[in-house]
Amino acid sequence: MKTIDYTVGGDGVAILTIDVKDKPMNVLTPDFLADIAAVADRLGADAKLKGAVITSGKSSFMAGADLKQIVDSFDEERDVAQVYGWCRTLQQALRRLETCGKPIAAAINGTALGGGLEVCLACHYRVVGDNPKTRLGQPEVSIGLIPGAGATQRLPRLIGIERALRLMTEGRHLRPAEALEAGIVDQLVPEGQEVEAARAWVLERGVAVQPWDQKGFKVPGGAGLMHPAAVQTFVVGSALLQKMTNHNYPAPLAIMSAVYEGTVLPIDKALDLESKYFTRMLMSTVARNMIRTLFLNKGAADKLVRRPKSPARRPVQKLGILGAGMMGAGIAYVSAQAGMQVVLLDTGLDKAEHGKDYSRKLLQERVDKGRMGADDARAVLDRIATTTDYAELAGCELVIEAVFEDRGIKAGVTGKAEAAIGADAIFASNTSTLPITSLAQASARPEQFIGIHFFSPVDKMPLVEVIVGEQTGEVAIAQALDYIQQIGKTPIVVNDSRGFYTSRVFGTYSREGITLLAEGVNPALIENVAKHAGMPVGPLAVTDEVSLELSYHVMRQTRKDLGDAYRPSAADAVVTRFVEEFDRRGKRFGKGFYDYPEGAKKHLWPGLAEHYPLAAEQPAPDEVRKRLLYVQALETVRCMEEGVLTHPADADIGSVFGWGFPPYTGGTLSFIETVGLAEFVREADRLARAYGERFAVPKTLRGMAERGETFYGNQRKAEQRSAA
Numbered sequence: 001m002k003t004i005d006y007t008v009g010g011d012g013v014a015i016l017t018i019d020v021k022d023k024p025m026n027v028l029t030p031d032f033l034a035d036i037a038a039v040a041d042r043l044g045a046d047a048k049l050k051g052a053v054i055t056s057g058k059s060s061f062m063a064g065a066d067l068k069q070i071v072d073s074f075d076e077e078r079d080v081a082q083v084y085g086w087c088r089t090l091q092q093a094l095r096r097l098e099t100c101g102k103p104i105a106a107a108i109n110g111t112a113l114g115g116g117l118e119v120c121l122a123c124h125y126r127v128v129g130d131n132p133k134t135r136l137g138q139p140e141v142s143i144g145l146i147p148g149a150g151a152t153q154r155l156p157r158l159i160g161i162e163r164a165l166r167l168m169t170e171g172r173h174l175r176p177a178e179a180l181e182a183g184i185v186d187q188l189v190p191e192g193q194e195v196e197a198a199r200a201w202v203l204e205r206g207v208a209v210q211p212w213d214q215k216g217f218k219v220p221g222g223a224g225l226m227h228p229a230a231v232q233t234f235v236v237g238s239a240l241l242q243k244m245t246n247h248n249y250p251a252p253l254a255i256m257s258a259v260y261e262g263t264v265l266p267i268d269k270a271l272d273l274e275s276k277y278f279t280r281m282l283m284s285t286v287a288r289n290m291i292r293t294l295f296l297n298k299g300a301a302d303k304l305v306r307r308p309k310s311p312a313r314r315p316v317q318k319l320g321i322l323g324a325g326m327m328g329a330g331i332a333y334v335s336a337q338a339g340m341q342v343v344l345l346d347t348g349l350d351k352a353e354h355g356k357d358y359s360r361k362l363l364q365e366r367v368d369k370g371r372m373g374a375d376d377a378r379a380v381l382d383r384i385a386t387t388t389d390y391a392e393l394a395g396c397e398l399v400i401e402a403v404f405e406d407r408g409i410k411a412g413v414t415g416k417a418e419a420a421i422g423a424d425a426i427f428a429s430n431t432s433t434l435p436i437t438s439l440a441q442a443s444a445r446p447e448q449f450i451g452i453h454f455f456s457p458v459d460k461m462p463l464v465e466v467i468v469g470e471q472t473g474e475v476a477i478a479q480a481l482d483y484i485q486q487i488g489k490t491p492i493v494v495n496d497s498r499g500f501y502t503s504r505v506f507g508t509y510s511r512e513g514i515t516l517l518a519e520g521v522n523p524a525l526i527e528n529v530a531k532h533a534g535m536p537v538g539p540l541a542v543t544d545e546v547s548l549e550l551s552y553h554v555m556r557q558t559r560k561d562l563g564d565a566y567r568p569s570a571a572d573a574v575v576t577r578f579v580e581e582f583d584r585r586g587k588r589f590g591k592g593f594y595d596y597p598e599g600a601k602k603h604l605w606p607g608l609a610e611h612y613p614l615a616a617e618q619p620a621p622d623e624v625r626k627r628l629l630y631v632q633a634l635e636t637v638r639c640m641e642e643g644v645l646t647h648p649a650d651a652d653i654g655s656v657f658g659w660g661f662p663p664y665t666g667g668t669l670s671f672i673e674t675v676g677l678a679e680f681v682r683e684a685d686r687l688a689r690a691y692g693e694r695f696a697v698p699k700t701l702r703g704m705a706e707r708g709e710t711f712y713g714n715q716r717k718a719e720q721r722s723a724a
Contacts, residue, residue: 001035005057006042012050013199014043019057026062028090028115028149036119037093044100051103051202054123055195056110064114064140064149067291083282087148087275090115094122094149095271099213103206105198108185111135113173117184118149121158124207126184127198128176129191135173136184141251142171143295144287144664148278152258153270157212159183160221165259169252212267223263246532248664251281285674289666292712293656297649298490304481306493306650311478315486316340320399320421322413324355324386327430328402330458333359336383338487343385343392352386359384362459390420398483400452402430405553410434411442418444426479428452432503433554436469436496447473450480453500455658463657464489469496490657492650494639498558501644501651505635505668506659508694510551512631513539514571516624520615523593523604529624534662539628540593540604547586548593552579569694574612582607629671630684631694632661634701636668640711641700648711669711677705 003026005017016039020026043052056062097104106120108128117136120126128134138147138155146152147168155164159182166172167182180188189197211217245252258277262270281287319335321328324346332344336359346352363380366372385392393399399417403409410429418427428450429439440449451467464484468477477493484491494501516526517540527538543551552575559566578584578592584605586592594602636655639645652667665671672680681702687695704710 001038003029003032004035004039006039008049009199011199011203012048013202014049014052015195015199016052016054017057018054018062023066024058025060026056026058026116028062028065033090033093037096040093040096040100043097043102043104049102051105051206051208053105053107053195053198053202054119055107055198058110060110060116060134061108061112062116062119063111064116064118067143067295080279080283084275084279087278087282088272090149091271091275094119095268098122098124098210101208103202103208105201105206107194107198108134108136109191109194113137114140114147115149118147118151118154120185121151121154122149124210125186125198125201127187127189127194127201128179128185129194130176130188131191132175134176136176136179137171137173138168139171139173141169141249141255142290144249144251144284144290145281146251146255146258146274146278148274148282150271150274152255152274152277153262153267154210154212155184156223156259156263157217157219157267161219161223161259161263162221165256168255168259210267219263246534248286248534248662250284250286254281286664289670289674290663293649293652293666293670294663297653298657300649301490301492301653302485304485304491306477306491306647307481308474308478311475313482314397314479316397316479316483318343318396319483320393320396320417321345322399322401322417323403324352325402325404326358326456327454327458328400329355329358330456331400331402331430331454332356332384333362333459334487334489336380339383340486341383341385343387343396345387345390345392347388349386349388352388356381356384356386390416393417393420394422396421396425398426398428398479400428400430402454405431405434405550405557407434407439410439414439414442414449415444424448426450426476428476428480430454433499433557435498436467436472440469440471446471448476450476451496451500452480452484453502455502461657462490463502463654464491465500465502465654465658466491466493467496467500468493490653492654492658493646494650494654495644495646497639497642497644498561501636501639502654502658504639504644505632505655508631508635509535509628509659510539510543510546511569511571512628512694514543514574515569516627517593517608517612518570518574520613521624522614522618523608523612525618525621526624527604529621530628532621533625533629534664535628536660541602544587544592544594547588548575548578549585549589551575552585577611582611626683627687627691627695629662629665630680630687633668633672633680634684634695634698637672637698637701640669641698648715651711672701673710673712677701677708677710681705 003018003020005019006014008014018026020029020032043049104123105125105127106123108120108126111134112120113135117138138151140147163182174182176188179185187197254277258274262273318341320343321332322345324344332342332355336342344352344355359381363377367374367377399421401410401413403413414427426448427443429436430452432453436451440446443449449469450472453465453467455461455463466480481491497504499507513526517523523540527540530538555572555575584591587596590596593605595605596602636651645651648669651669655661655668656663661668665674681697684695684697
C-alpha cells in the first residue's frame with residue numbers, strides 16, 4: 001500500500017501507520033482512500049486478527065483533503081456526479097472500516113482536523129496524546145464547506161446534536177483535554193503512549209460495533225421533529241445562524257440541515273445525505289473563493305511567495321521604532337513578542353514610556369487570563385527600551401518610522417536615523433497614504449528605503465502591506481518580508497502609489513458611504529446594508545474609527561500634492577463640514593457621524609437628519625450594496641491596470657485581511673469573477689451612468705470580459721508561460 005504501513009504483532013493486533021509520502025502532512029488523497037478500503041477488507045478477512053490500531057507516521061495525525069487540488073478542479077470541466085462520487089468513495093471506505101467486524105482504535109498522536117478527525121470518528125475507540133500543540137476539530141465551515149466524511153452524522157450520534165452543531169458551525173479547534181470532556185475521544189494519555197493504550201483497549205475491551213449500528217440506538221439528548229430539546233436546538237440555532245451569516249455563508253446552514261435530516265435516518269442513508277450537501281457546498285463559488293484566498297493564497301503569502309530569492313535571510317534581532325504613538329506602540333509590542341530587542345524612540349521620554357505602557361497593558365491582560373506567565377511577560381517588556389537618543393539605534397537591522405503623516409516630520413526623522421544606523425540597515429516608513437518614492441527623497445540610500453504599512457490595532461490585524469518605491473532594492477524587500485514573517489503577520493507586496501493599494505481602495509468604501517449620506521440616503525440604511533453585505537463595519541462608523549480628522553488631513557494633503565489634477569468627491573464637503581463647522585472629528589474625540597455616550601451604546605448623531613435630510617425616495621438595499629462593493633472592486637482593477645498590484649492573490653488577501661472585504665467573496669477580484677466579468681461590466685456601466693465616473697469600467701476589465709478571461713486564469717497562463 002502507498003499510504004498505510006500494515007504490520008501485525010505477535011498479539012494479533014494490526015498497527016496501521018498512515019504516511020502519505022509526498023506530503024508534509026497526511027491528507028485524504030485518492031491513494032489513501034483506496035488503501036483504507038483495502039485495509040478494511042483485509043482486516044475483515046483475517047480471522048486471526050484481534051483488531052487494529054490506526055496511527056500516524058508524521059508529527060501530526062491527519063488533515064483533510066488536498067485543498068489546492070479542490071480549487072484547481074474549479075477550473076476544469078467537471079460535473080456534480082464526479083464530486084458526489086468522490087465524496088461517496090471516501091464515506092464508503094470509512095464505513096467499510098467501522099463495519100469490518102474487528103475493533104479499531106485510533107491512536108491520535110498529533111493534530112487531527114477535518115477529514116483526519118473523521119477517520120478517527122469511524123474507529124470504535126479514540127486515544128489522544130496529551131500534547132499542548134495537538135488540536136482536534138471540524139474546521140470545514142471556515143472555508144465554506146461542511147464535513148464530508150461522516151462528521152455531520154457521527155458527531156451528533158456520539159456527543160448529541162447541540163454540542164456537535166456548535167463544534168461544526170463554529171469550526172472550533174479543541175485541545176486534547178477539551179476533546180475528552182466533549183466526548184469526542186475516549187482516553188487521554190501522556191504523549192508517546194497513544195499506540196500502547198489503543199492496543200490495550202483492543203486486547204482487553206475491544207468492541208467491533210459502533211453505537212449507531214446497535215439495535216435500539218438513540219441520539220444522545222434526542223433527535224427528530226417530536227423531541228422538544230432537538231426542536232429548540234434547531235429553531236434557536238437557525239435564527240442565530242441567520243443573524244451571523246446574513247445569508248452570505250451557506251455552509252453553516254447546510255451543516256444544520258444535514259444534522260437535522262440525517263439524525264432521523266439510518267446511518268447509511270444519513271451519510272449519503274451528507275454527501276449531497278457536501279457536493280452542493282463544494283460546487284459553490286463561496287467555497288472556491290474562501291479556500292483560494294483564506295487558505296491557499298494566504299498560506300503562500302505566509303511562506304513569502306513574493307520574496308526575492310537572491311538576498312540571504314537576515315532575521316531582525318534589533319529593531320528601531322520612531323514614534324511611540326498608537327502604531328509605534330503596537331509595532332513595538334508584536335516585535336518584542338517575537339523575541340526582538342526594540343528601541344522605542346520619541347521626542348520625549350514620557351511619550352516613549354507611554355508607548356511602552358501599551359505593551360504593559362496587553363501583557364498584563366495575558367497574564368491575568370492565564371495565557372502567559374508573569375516571568376515571560378516581564379521578559380517581553382524588558383526587550384523594549386525607551387529613548388529620545390537616535391544613537392541608541394546603532395546596531396538595528398531595521399528601523400520603522402511611525403510618526404505623524406507630515407512630509408517634513410518624516411524627512412527629519414529619516415535623516416537623523418540614517419546618521420545613526422549601519423550602512424546595511426533598512427529604513428521603512430509606516431505611512432498609510434504618502435508615496436514611498438517621494439518620502440525616499442529624504443534618504444541618502446533610497447534603495448534601502450521601503451514602506452511597511454501596518455493596520456490598527458497592530459496586535460490584532462493580520463495583514464502588513466509592503467510598498468516598493470521606484471528605487472527600492474531587492475535586499476530591502478527581502479528584509480521587510482523576513483521581518484513580517486518573524487512577527488507572524490501575512491504580507492502582500494505592492495508598488496508605490498498614492499494610498500498604495502489598501503488605503504486607496506478602502507478609501508472608496510468610506511467615501512461612497514459618505515456620498516450616499518450627502519444624497520439623502522438614510523444613514524441607518526447605509527450602515528445596515530454594508531454589514532449585511534459582509535463588511536465588518538459600516539462606512540460611517542469606520543470613518544469615525546479611522547477619524548474624520550485624519551480623513552480631512554489626508555484630503556488636504558492630497559489636494560495640495562496634486563493641484564489641478566485633484567478630483568474632489570461629494571464626500572469632501574461632508575468631511576470638511578464635520579471637522580471645521582461641527583467639530584465632530586471621530587470616535588476618539590467622542591463624536592463624529594456617531595455619538596459615543598460614556599457607558600452607553602454608540603448611536604448615529606441625531607443632527608444628521610437636520611444637516612442631511614432624507615430624500616423622498618430611498619434606494620433599494622441591493623442598490624446601496626452594489627455601490628459599496630462595486631466601487632471597491634473597480635478601484636482594485638485600476639490598481640492592477642496601473643501595476644500597483646502585480647498578482648490577483650495580493651488584491652484578494654489585502655482586501656479581506658486588510659480592511660474586511662467580505663470573506664465569502666474571496667476578495668475584490670474574486671468578487672468580480674463570482675459575479676462574472678461580463679455581468680459585472682454591464683452593471684458597472686449602469687452605475688457609471690447613474691452616479692458618475694468612479695464606476696467607469698477600466699479598459700483592461702472590459703477587454704477581459706469581451707474575451708471571456710478571468711484574473712486568476714490569466715495569472716495561471718502567465719506562470720505557465722514563464723515556467724516553459
